[in-house]
Amino acid sequence: MAEKNYYDILGVKKDASDADIKKKYRKLVRQYHPDVSDHPDADNKIAEINNAYETIRDKDKRAEYDAMLNNPFANQSRASGFGGQSAAGQGGFRWEDIKSQFGDGEAFGDGGFRFDDIFSAFGRGARGSAGGQAGSRSQSSGFDQFGSDFGTQDSKGQDQHAEITVDLSSVYSGDDYSIKLNVPVRQANGNVDYDNKTLKIKIPKGITDGKQIRLAGQGAAGNSHGKNGDLFLKVKIRHDANIRIEGADVYQTVNIAPWEAALGEKINVSTPAGTLGVTVPKNSKSGSNLRLKGKGIPAKQSGDLYLTLNIVNPDISSEEAIDAYEQLKQAFADTSINR
Template identity: 45%
Template sequence: MAQNYYEELGVTRDATPDEIKKSYRKLARKYHPDVSKEADAEAKMQAINVAYDTLSNPEKKTEYDQMLDHPQGFSGFGQGTPGGAGFDGGQFYQQGHASDFSGFEDLFGRFGAGFGGSNQQYQRQTRSYRGEDQHASIEVDLEVAYHGTTQNLTLQIPTLNAYGEPEVQRKTLQVKIPKGMKEGQQIRLNGQGQAGINGGENGDLYIEIQYKDTDRIHVEGVDVYYTIDVAPWEAALGKNIEVMTPSGRLNVNLPKNARTGQQLRLKDKGIPNKTPGNLYLVLNIVLPEAQTEQQQQAYETLAQAFASFKPRG
């Protein structure tokens, strides 16, 4: 046998399917005629295609391994046969009758070879492969969740170049982000992933949406947590207050004697997903500074009114 498929792909016989695939992709990027500077790139690309076509198919691989274990049954191919070759993709022929090789036609047929008489050509079949999918994550303002947007995004995506080397690829894409996307949800951009091999279609690019946290707002799925400031008397008396929320301007009734850290749930006012989230108002009671004599007197009056209050137990 003139060429061993495992040697062609640079793997051992006990290599896993993933290892075989990984090695093939690395070699394909190195020898692809569109990018390779190697003098024998086209021939090498055809050879590794033939090797991968066999080793990536469990049935073909089993038969090929049997052939490797019993080379004497194939001695007419590439070993002592004039002009002969085995699985190296060249021509092979026999002297005598086709019946001398009876029993092997089906095997070679499965490997993609033409067979059936003298001076037959081994037919290479170049396979195409879909490019890998890629993933990226971006942060956007929460208002995008409520209104949607279309914006240009420049992404830095880890990938492999045509020579199989890791690199960071910069892509500027116009992306439409629909309203209602929950935290962690993905947008799929068809054909924007890694390039295909041998004319195969490109992979897809998946962009995961994350919302920017601030000291006031954070998002969990479709629920929004928004911290608002309230005055002591608003909290104590249970006042109706107006609040500008991510969902818009709302009137909210505070419960009497509300406390800092208490949460008020506004149903369906979170991210307007197919299943809307809730908006949780997290109360933060803010004490005004006593800057004037009148304001200081107001605190004195308050202290007398709550003489029994012991803030430290």
């Protein structure tokens, strides 16, 4: 028996639950993985951890091991059967040990992986080899397949999300924008640093409010050789106060004079779709909408532009204006207005 028992190696109590043991095991693998750990004996440490976990994760093996701990002078010849230490040698592990830990086709961890993934990671020649060593860093690269589960090797960086504000005119025509970001960059020593970078972004014509633009590889840095995550920019459309947007439809409030509303006239209106000539119908009311089909945001299915009429009375501070309104009042003396 080694000086430290398997519970000591994993840092758990003898009555620890299976969930606590698995949680501690993952934490230790992340800490002592040979490709990321600065520990001088990381290779042997990983082998020791694997041997311990193989035994106490198995209900029957754990019961036998506990019995042996309680009576250390019994069954000493069976000690080498726990964890595969005798077969693999100090600091090594066997392919069969890994197979017994993770099982054929067993989904392990949140991401999960297949037994075939492990098989291909260590090479088909390793299967059945009792003395296959993982003592050197070049040989330990097989653990790269476990990166998505342990958060160590070759795992893709997290996707990042941000917001970009663009002008409504840019949405109508498509445009190029530049933004400055602190982009995560993994250095040769494995550390992550941040680099100020200016990114040029193409604003697609017809993109609507709330849609996202994906910038591949501009998210958080991946582990080791893992790819960077992606950056997703949520589009927020900037527009004037007299405009509101509903999907691809655009609503714009347009001020008109009382006589334009009453008599009906053709007026020129500056809109996101350009300057448009619009005919105001006779007897138009405030709040009524003029629909311009297809003049909304030019999305895959173009929206419409709605001009909401707002009648604005002119200033009557001058004597001439007051007289004009008095005449208007007399002209419409018989008009009844519902209040």
